[in-house]
Amino acid sequence: MVGFNLLIFVSLAYVGFLFLVAFWGDRQARTGHGGWLRAPIIYTLSLSIYCTAWTFYGAVGYAARSGLEFVTIYLGPTLVMVGWWWVLRKLVRIGRAQRITSIADLISSRYGKSNLLGVLVTLLAVIGTTPYIALQLQSVVLSFSVFAQQGGEGLADPEATAFWVAVGLAAFTVLFGTRNLDANERHHGVVTAIAVEAVVKLVALLAVGIFVVWGVSGGPADIVRTIEASPIDRWDLQGPRWATMIFLSAAAFLTLPRMFQVLVVENVDEKQLATASWAFPFYMFLMSLFVVPIAVVGLEILPDGNPDLFVLTVPLHFEQGGLAMLTFLGGFSSATSMVIVAAIALSTMVSNHIVMPIWLSARSGGAAMSGDVRQVVLLSRRMSIAGVLGLGWLYYHLSGGSEALASIGLISFAGVAQVLPSMIGGLFWRGATRVGAALGLTVGFAVWAYALFLPSFGDAGMMTARVLAEGPWGIGWLRPQAFFGVEGMDPVVHAIFWSMVLNTGCFVLGSLLSFPRPIERLQGAQFVNVFEHSRTAQGWTRGNAESEDLLVMAQRIMGASQAQALFQEESARQGKDGYLPDTTPDFLRILERELSGSVGAATAHAMVGQIVGGAAVSVDDLMAVADETQQILEYSSQLEAKSEELARTARQLQEANEKLTSLSIQKDAFLSQISHELRTPMTSIRAFSEILKEGEMAVEDTRKYSGIIQDEAIRLTRLLDDLLDLSVLEAGQVTLNVQSGNLTDVLDRAVSAASTVRDGRPLSIKRTPSREDVALRTDTDRLAQVFINLIANASKYCDSAKPRLAISVVEQGGRRHVDFVDNGTGIPPESQVVIFEKFSRLSDQQKAGGAGLGLAICREIMSKLGGGITYLPGQGGAAFRVTLPL
Amino acid sequence: MTRRPTTFLARDTYRRRRLIDGLRVLPFLGALLFLVPLLGAETTGRATAYAGMYLFAAWFLLIVGAALMIRALARAPGGVGADPLEPGSRGDEV
Numbered sequence: 001m002v003g004f005n006l007l008i009f010v011s012l013a014y015v016g017f018l019f020l021v022a023f024w025g026d027r028q029a030r031t032g033h034g035g036w037l038r039a040p041i042i043y044t045l046s047l048s049i050y051c052t053a054w055t056f057y058g059a060v061g062y063a064a065r066s067g068l069e070f071v072t073i074y075l076g077p078t079l080v081m082v083g084w085w086w087v088l089r090k091l092v093r094i095g096r097a098q099r100i101t102s103i104a105d106l107i108s109s110r111y112g113k114s115n116l117l118g119v120l121v122t123l124l125a126v127i128g129t130t131p132y133i134a135l136q137l138q139s140v141v142l143s144f145s146v147f148a149q150q151g152g153e154g155l156a157d158p159e160a161t162a163f164w165v166a167v168g169l170a171a172f173t174v175l176f177g178t179r180n181l182d183a184n185e186r187h188h189g190v191v192t193a194i195a196v197e198a199v200v201k202l203v204a205l206l207a208v209g210i211f212v213v214w215g216v217s218g219g220p221a222d223i224v225r226t227i228e229a230s231p232i233d234r235w236d237l238q239g240p241r242w243a244t245m246i247f248l249s250a251a252a253f254l255t256l257p258r259m260f261q262v263l264v265v266e267n268v269d270e271k272q273l274a275t276a277s278w279a280f281p282f283y284m285f286l287m288s289l290f291v292v293p294i295a296v297v298g299l300e301i302l303p304d305g306n307p308d309l310f311v312l313t314v315p316l317h318f319e320q321g322g323l324a325m326l327t328f329l330g331g332f333s334s335a336t337s338m339v340i341v342a343a344i345a346l347s348t349m350v351s352n353h354i355v356m357p358i359w360l361s362a363r364s365g366g367a368a369m370s371g372d373v374r375q376v377v378l379l380s381r382r383m384s385i386a387g388v389l390g391l392g393w394l395y396y397h398l399s400g401g402s403e404a405l406a407s408i409g410l411i412s413f414a415g416v417a418q419v420l421p422s423m424i425g426g427l428f429w430r431g432a433t434r435v436g437a438a439l440g441l442t443v444g445f446a447v448w449a450y451a452l453f454l455p456s457f458g459d460a461g462m463m464t465a466r467v468l469a470e471g472p473w474g475i476g477w478l479r480p481q482a483f484f485g486v487e488g489m490d491p492v493v494h495a496i497f498w499s500m501v502l503n504t505g506c507f508v509l510g511s512l513l514s515f516p517r518p519i520e521r522l523q524g525a526q527f528v529n530v531f532e533h534s535r536t537a538q539g540w541t542r543g544n545a546e547s548e549d550l551l552v553m554a555q556r557i558m559g560a561s562q563a564q565a566l567f568q569e570e571s572a573r574q575g576k577d578g579y580l581p582d583t584t585p586d587f588l589r590i591l592e593r594e595l596s597g598s599v600g601a602a603t604a605h606a607m608v609g610q611i612v613g614g615a616a617v618s619v620d621d622l623m624a625v626a627d628e629t630q631q632i633l634e635y636s637s638q639l640e641a642k643s644e645e646l647a648r649t650a651r652q653l654q655e656a657n658e659k660l661t662s663l664s665i666q667k668d669a670f671l672s673q674i675s676h677e678l679r680t681p682m683t684s685i686r687a688f689s690e691i692l693k694e695g696e697m698a699v700e701d702t703r704k705y706s707g708i709i710q711d712e713a714i715r716l717t718r719l720l721d722d723l724l725d726l727s728v729l730e731a732g733q734v735t736l737n738v739q740s741g742n743l744t745d746v747l748d749r750a751v752s753a754a755s756t757v758r759d760g761r762p763l764s765i766k767r768t769p770s771r772e773d774v775a776l777r778t779d780t781d782r783l784a785q786v787f788i789n790l791i792a793n794a795s796k797y798c799d800s801a802k803p804r805l806a807i808s809v810v811e812q813g814g815r816r817h818v819d820f821v822d823n824g825t826g827i828p829p830e831s832q833v834v835i836f837e838k839f840s841r842l843s844d845q846q847k848a849g850g851a852g853l854g855l856a857i858c859r860e861i862m863s864k865l866g867g868g869i870t871y872l873p874g875q876g877g878a879a880f881r882v883t884l885p886l
Numbered sequence: 887m888t889r890r891p892t893t894f895l896a897r898d899t900y901r902r903r904r905l906i907d908g909l910r911v912l913p914f915l916g917a918l919l920f921l922v923p924l925l926g927a928e929t930t931g932r933a934t935a936y937a938g939m940y941l942f943a944a945w946f947l948l949i950v951g952a953a954l955m956i957r958a959l960a961r962a963p964g965g966v967g968a969d970p971l972e973p974g975s976r977g978d979e980v
Contacts, residue, residue: 067934068934068937068938068941071941071945075916075920075945078916078945078948078949079913079916079917079920080913082912082913082916082948082949082952083909083910083912083913083914083916084909085906085909085910086910086913224935227933227934227935227938228933228935230934232934233933233934233935234931234932234933234934235923235931235932235933235934235937235938236931237923237924237927237932237937238927239924239927242921242923242924243921243924246917246920246921270966271960271965271966274956274959274960274966275956277952277956278949278950278952278953278956279953281945281948281949281952282949282953285942285945285946285949289942292934292938
């Protein structure tokens with residue numbers, strides 16, 4: 001027999017022991033001996049706060065009422081843990097990369113550090129968790145009363161008991177949950193205590209199970225017989241409910257604030273998660289292994305007892321005082337650990353997303369000017385813890401510890417599960433926006449409250465039986481448990497189905513239709529692609545922030561020594577002495593991340609923003625950056641173009657220089673040439689005129705010599721004519737005699753005029769008359785002169801044994817060209833550039849009888865006529881292309 | 887007996903990725919196992935004792951499968967997914 005006083009003593013001793021454990025854990029972590037705190041087993045055990053008093057006591061009750069359905073509460077989390085590679089791994093990585101402090105912080109941070117969403121999720125979490133805390137208080141009170149009844153006295157004042165339990169838990173949580181504003185929000189003491197409690201509750205439940213199976217019954221076979229004989233021998237499996245419960249527990253496992261706290265915030269190493277992915281399902285497996293046996297044995301021996309308390313009452317029935325005490329401690333552990341972590345998680349959310357923003361906006365002086373922020377944060381946390389527990393107690397007080405509390409677990413799960421669409425969407429879909437998340441959360445929350453939460457109060461609440469049956473104001477399709485007239489669904493399944501469908505629908509639709517702010521898009525990319533780049537990139541443009549102001553603020557939040565260390569480190573990195581680094585965007589980013597570990601992303605962002613001058617990235621900044629980049633790109637491409645142009649010019653200059661040099665050489669050569677040319681006829685003229693002057697010769701000789709003199713004079717005249725012609729052309733003083741004509745005629749004239757016989761080798765000319773029929777309106781005489789010149793050149797210089805000249809008319813790019821191609825060796829490339837220059841002659845072919853002016857004249861003529869003449873390389877022989885004037 | 891030389895060089899990395907693929911499949915396998923009782927539930931009632939045995943057996947199998955895979959993954963090069971934020975570790979490639 002266990003006396004009530006002994007029970008009080010044992011529980012106080014247990015609490016004292018937990019205090020010591022927590023104190024020791026904190027101390028180990030602080031003194032750097034906390035390596036074992038990183039062990040995966042500690043992490044796995046801390047996850048056991050999922051198994052609250054509701055599951056410790058309630059699972060057996062659940063099984064006694066609905067058979068195997070209770071396992072769904074564990075199967076969902078099992079799937080989530082086993083599938084850690086999909087969601088949890090990403091969640092933990094993001095939590096560490098972004099210094100996430102709570103689930104509200106996660107949602108707020110993902111959607112552009114939106115405080116609206118932070119507040120929304122916080123409210124949802126508080127409303128969803130409060131009944132759950134009340135449930136824990138109730139379970140502790142109930143278990144106390146069981147012992148009190150056993151002692152024959154009865155629990156004098158259950159509400160007072162609940163109150164003092166709440167006060168005790170608040171004290172414990174304040175003491176170990178808000179000891180320090182750890183930069184990464186880890187509570188080693190609390191985690192250690194919770195790990196111990198996890199072991200206690202597992203051992204307790206296993207002990208009762210083993211006692212029931214082997215102590216009360218005769219082993220597993222006997223238990224099977226007992227099950228067969230029990231009221232729950234048939235498994236009445238309701239498909240939709242079964243599937244919905246698995247989904248719901250999986251969703252709640254991810255979104256419950258306390259689970260997020262231990263899963264993500266308290267995680268120190270991803271390897272912990274890998275081990276926990278099978279170890280925690282195994283823990284839950286063990287926790288539920290003996291639930292059905294305990295339930296059926298309880299139903300058999302205590303048919304009138306409260307099934308929720310079989311875990312306690314069965315050992316007591318068999319006078320196993322020690323076992324009952326252990327079980328009591330197990331239940332106590334389940335309740336307290338849940339309440340402590342939930343209170344820490346909720347207080348962090350309330351303080352970071354509700355109290356701090358209000359406080360900051362109230363103190364318009366700015367974060368640097370105001371008082372000790374650190375103290376304010378801690379105070380607001382402590383107040384929040386007290387507030388959360390107070391709310392839990394109030395709820396318990398108001399509901400009067402009714403049986404209705406038993407179903408509150410599922411209702412609570414369904415409430416917090418509303419965060420799931422925004423959370424999963426935020427992790428995997430970059431297009432998810434703040435508007436969509438806010439819309440989805442609000443709608444999902446409203447549907448949950450309307451269809452599940454409010455009806456749970458029964459007639460006492462707003463949902464009277466009449467509203468349930470007929471709908472509000474008689475609107476049938478709005479009946480809280482039969483939306484759109486779809487009847488016959490289980491109320492819980494109904495509420496979860498519609499809230500999730502409408503929530504997800506609004507979230508997706510809102511995201512598709514709205515447009516995210518720049519910071520939202522940055523954060524979205526950071527979250528979705530966390531494995532690609534694990535550094536934050538929300539930019540602070542270099543504002544007018546004074547590092548001193550920042551240091552003052554950081555000291556107040558992080559504590560003096562930690563802040564100074566951070567600043568000094570940054571200074572050193574920048575290559576400076578002292579504590580005041582330059583406020584580079586990079587440094588501001590690091591600082592904000594450190595601060596967000598203490599006060600949450602949104603608040604940290606706001607505080608740094610106050611000092612920096614609100615210079616977070618705005619669209620304008622982004623545009624400016626983009627413009628700048630664009631300008632730089634343009635400038636560099638301009639530079640590139642310019643340098644190309646310069647290179648081209650240099651090449652041209654070089655070519656021109658080469659041309660000039662070779663021209664100068666040619667000119668020198670020509671001068672000697674021309675003097676020679678002039679001198680030769682002059683010499684013969686002089687010689688023969690002297691002979692004639694002497695007289696005394698035959699008439700025949702006189703005529704012959706005079707003929708020679710005349711020929712030479714003609715040659716001289718022709719040379720001088722050419723020179724004159726060219727200078728006139730070059731000076732632009734020529735007058736053109738424009739007339740209509742036909743290309744055939746001009747060519748005919750040219751061919752007949754040109755001398756086409758040289759050294760007895762006649763030049764054969766090939767023409768295509770059909771193409772030559774082109775009407776011309778130009779100075780046909782001048783054009784004929786050009787053609788004559790070209791034909792004469794071919795005749796003179798073509799070195800083939802059977803010289804041939806092809807004259808063809810081609811049309812290209814809207815212009816007509818006449819090509820003169822002979823079958824000689826052509827003109828070497830190095831000479832091609834100078835042939836159109838004056839005085840250029842490629843050979844010493846004196847016999848040609850020209851002075852090297854022909855092509856120069858041709859070029860001048862063609863340019864005067866509005867056409868052109870070019871050398872056409874690669875035709876097999878010398879080839880000239882005359883472009884006809886338009 | 888000596889092992890035949892292989893042309894496939896990054897065998898370890900390949901095995902690790904397939905192991906991760908297996909981990910990814912595991913929750914779906916679990917969901918399948920847990921939802922199997924739904925088949926034919928409307929037509930025949932089931933004995934709690936034997937259905938319970940099936941559920942717990944399936945559950946245990948899933949846990950053992952996960953544990954074995956994690957163990958193999960932890961031994962593979964690259965471990966269970968190195969954390970780039972941890973000093974001295976390298977980012978994992980998936």
